Amino acid sequence: MNLFITKTMRYLATAWAAVKELRRVKLWWVPMTIGIAILLELLLSNHDSQPATKYAYYRYLVFIALAFFLTLAVGAKFFPRWREKLLHISAFYTAVFLALNIYHLATQKFGLLPALFFPSPGRILEALVVDFRYLIVDCLGSSAKLLAWGYFTGAIAGFFTGIAVGFNKTAAYWVNPLTRIIGPIPPTAWIPIVLVAFPTTFSGGAFLIALAVWFPAAVMTGSGIANVPNAYFEVSSTLGASRWRQIFYVGIPAAMPSIFIGLFTGTCSSFITLMTAEMLGVKNGIGWYVNWQREMLSYANVYAGLIIIAITFYLLITLLFRLRDVVLVWQKGVIKW
Amino acid sequence: MTTLRLADITFAYGDRVILEHLSLTVADGEFLVVLGASGGGKTTLLRLIAGLAAPTTGQIFFADEEVRAPSPQRGIVFQDYALFPWYSLRDNVALAVAKSEPRLSRRERRERAAEYLRAVGLGDAAAKYPHELSGGMRQRGALARTLALGSPLLLLDEPFGALDPHNRARLQNLLLEIWRAATPRRTVIFVTHDIDEALLLGDRIIALGSNPGRIIGEIKIDAPRPRSREDIITAENFRSYRAAIQACYCRRDDDEAVDGDGGGI
Ligand SMILES: Nc1ncnc2c1ncn2[C@@H]1O[C@H](COP(=O)(O)OP(=O)(O)O)[C@@H](O)[C@H]1O
Numbered sequence: 212m213n214l215f216i217t218k219t220m221r222y223l224a225t226a227w228a229a230v231k232e233l234r235r236v237k238l239w240w241v242p243m244t245i246g247i248a249i250l251l252e253l254l255l256s257n258h259d260s261q262p263a264t265k266y267a268y269y270r271y272l273v274f275i276a277l278a279f280f281l282t283l284a285v286g287a288k289f290f291p292r293w294r295e296k297l298l299h300i301s302a303f304y305t306a307v308f309l310a311l312n313i314y315h316l317a318t319q320k321f322g323l324l325p326a327l328f329f330p331s332p333g334r335i336l337e338a339l340v341v342d343f344r345y346l347i348v349d350c351l352g353s354s355a356k357l358l359a360w361g362y363f364t365g366a367i368a369g370f371f372t373g374i375a376v377g378f379n380k381t382a383a384y385w386v387n388p389l390t391r392i393i394g395p396i397p398p399t400a401w402i403p404i405v406l407v408a409f410p411t412t413f414s415g416g417a418f419l420i421a422l423a424v425w426f427p428a429a430v431m432t433g434s435g436i437a438n439v440p441n442a443y444f445e446v447s448s449t450l451g452a453s454r455w456r457q458i459f460y461v462g463i464p465a466a467m468p469s470i471f472i473g474l475f476t477g478t479c480s481s482f483i484t485l486m487t488a489e490m491l492g493v494k495n496g497i498g499w500y501v502n503w504q505r506e507m508l509s510y511a512n513v514y515a516g517l518i519i520i521a522i523t524f525y526l527l528i529t530l531l532f533r534l535r536d537v538v539l540v541w542q543k544g545v546i547k548w
Numbered sequence: 549m550t551t552l553r554l555a556d557i558t559f560a561y562g563d564r565v566i567l568e569h570l571s572l573t574v575a576d577g578e579f580l581v582v583l584g585a586s587g588g589g590k591t592t593l594l595r596l597i598a599g600l601a602a603p604t605t606g607q608i609f610f611a612d613e614e615v616r617a618p619s620p621q622r623g624i625v626f627q628d629y630a631l632f633p634w635y636s637l638r639d640n641v642a643l644a645v646a647k648s649e650p651r652l653s654r655r656e657r658r659e660r661a662a663e664y665l666r667a668v669g670l671g672d673a674a675a676k677y678p679h680e681l682s683g684g685m686r687q688r689g690a691l692a693r694t695l696a697l698g699s700p701l702l703l704l705d706e707p708f709g710a711l712d713p714h715n716r717a718r719l720q721n722l723l724l725e726i727w728r729a730a731t732p733r734r735t736v737i738f739v740t741h742d743i744d745e746a747l748l749l750g751d752r753i754i755a756l757g758s759n760p761g762r763i764i765g766e767i768k769i770d771a772p773r774p775r776s777r778e779d780i781i782t783a784e785n786f787r788s789y790r791a792a793i794q795a796c797y798c799r800r801d802d803d804e805a806v807d808g809d810g811g812g813i
């Protein structure tokens with residue numbers, strides 16, 4: 212009995228030492244994880260519930276990823292900046308490839324999930340590759356055009372509504388109740404009316420997206436301006452600023468943080484509106500593609516579409532964050548969100 | 549020559565009288581210090597002169613014209629710095645330059661702004677934003693901006709109140725230098741609650757009593773400049789000035805034994 216405990220203790224100590232050793236080689240975590248994924252892929256045979264793909268896309272993916280992260284790990288020996296970056300992202304990408312590996316095993320290797328709704332990573336990749344041109348040029352292009360029209364119309368209209376409401380009492384009197392009544396209605400609730408009232412589904416969709424952005428942009432611009440400390444207007448009036456200068460040099464810059472919050476909210480709700488509009492009425496675009504593939508039960512394509520959507524929206528939001536960082540340098544360190 | 553004249557002004561927020569029957573004339577190029585306890589109406593007085601508020605009764609004349617609205621002719625440095633946080637120091641000052649020298653190009657304005665900033669010792673910080681600066685630097689920035697307006701009348705509301713003694717002394721010297729170097733001299737109305745500061749800076753000191761605010765005493769300081777800080781504490785003439793100022797507040801305390809607000813000085 213005593214011997215058993217000593218032995219267990221020794222095993223635990225060895226395991227702990229191994230874990231500590233692992234922490235020392237953090238730079239190699241990702242390549243190691245991918246290496247395990249490759250081994251499993253090569254050693255285990257495929258489950259027959261998943262239809263075969265023409266090419267071994269999953270293998271391509273993991274080998275490319277391996278090459279990439281090996282390069283990074285080797286480069287880290289020479290470039291301190293790479294090392295820092297890699298140390299930072301190491302844990303995250305280890306988790307990513309671990310999750311990918313688990314999903315791959317659960318679908319491709321063991322067939323634990325229904326193959327119809329849960330295609331293997333290889334099949335999703337195949338769908339992405341096969342439909343890539345169509346997804347990007349036709350679907351994404353059409354969505355981008357709709358989103359851009361709606362977003363910029365809504366943002367500009369919201370901005371000017373907000374300024375009018377913030378600076379002009381009469382405008383506030385007439386417009387505020389309107390924003391309060393129309394604003395909270397989810398833009399997608401208008402779809403039944405808009406689809407019959409507008410000449411084309413494109414103009415109807417753009418209108419809905421504009422509505423989705425207009426409301427938060429108008430409200431946040433207006434409240435941003437209304438909350439500018441009066442001292443700033445007083446200062447500018449002692450500096451001899453005219454009414455117009457006060458609007459452009461004091462009111463708008465001071466309201467910028469609030470305006471950006473409005474734009475972020477508007478961006479998110481514009482994405483929701485875009486997807487819903489495409490699924491319910493507009494007959495093209497990435498949202499329509501996802502819905503169409505779902506109806507045809509080709510779930511690999513559904514996932515492919517979702518991946519494109521996720522990447523695109525991620526890039527757009529990142530762009531907006533960058534823009535904010537540039538415009539709001541003056542309050543860096545003051546407000547974080 | 550008189551440049552500013554307050555003719556029997558009263559100011560009230562609703563029923564609450566803040567300033568009562570206040571009359572005052574300020575000569576061209578004079579450095580006037582307004583001394584008074586917190587909450588005594590000093591800021592209110594400056595806001596009236598700046599044109600940010602209108603007296604309830606009475607009139608204010610500046611250069612023979614009645615004051616009705618703010619004007620770059622009457623530059624003010626606020627108690628809390630009020631630099632625009634969304635502009636760099638240079639752009640804050642450039643806004644004032646745009647008013648005083650409207651014919652300059654954008655680049656020239658920024659160059660002029662940088663000159664004003666160098667004059668207050670902020671040459672290296674011109675590109676910084678207010679949130680990156682210490683309290684003393686912001687206060688100097690606000691001073692530079694108001695100086696850049698080129699106004700013949702400068703209103704300063706406890707501009708050095710929030711600073712440590714070292715920075716405060718430096719900025720007092722700087723202000724005096726700038727004031728004495730200019731020809732013709734600008735008229736300055738400087739508000740403070742600090743007797744030492746008043747004695748160091750003023751040609752004349754107005755003692756303001758509170759509740760309601762009114763002038764309770766006036767002392768002309770004939771000491772030559774530059775004045776040394778040590779003299780202000782120890783020299784005989786300054787002692788008698790100090791005693792005279794304190795006497796104003798004591799007399800008042802005796803008058804209304806219950807409400808001795810002015811005794812805070
Ligand atoms: N907006 C306002 N409404 C009502 N009372 C005010 C307002 N602003 C200032 N006061 C009052 O006026 C008095 C004088 O204020 P202030 O001029 O700021 O004094 P000081 O600058 O001498 O400290 C204070 O008692 C203050 O409470």
Ligand SMILES: [Mg+2]
Nearest residue numbers: 590591627705
């Ligand atoms: Mg005050």
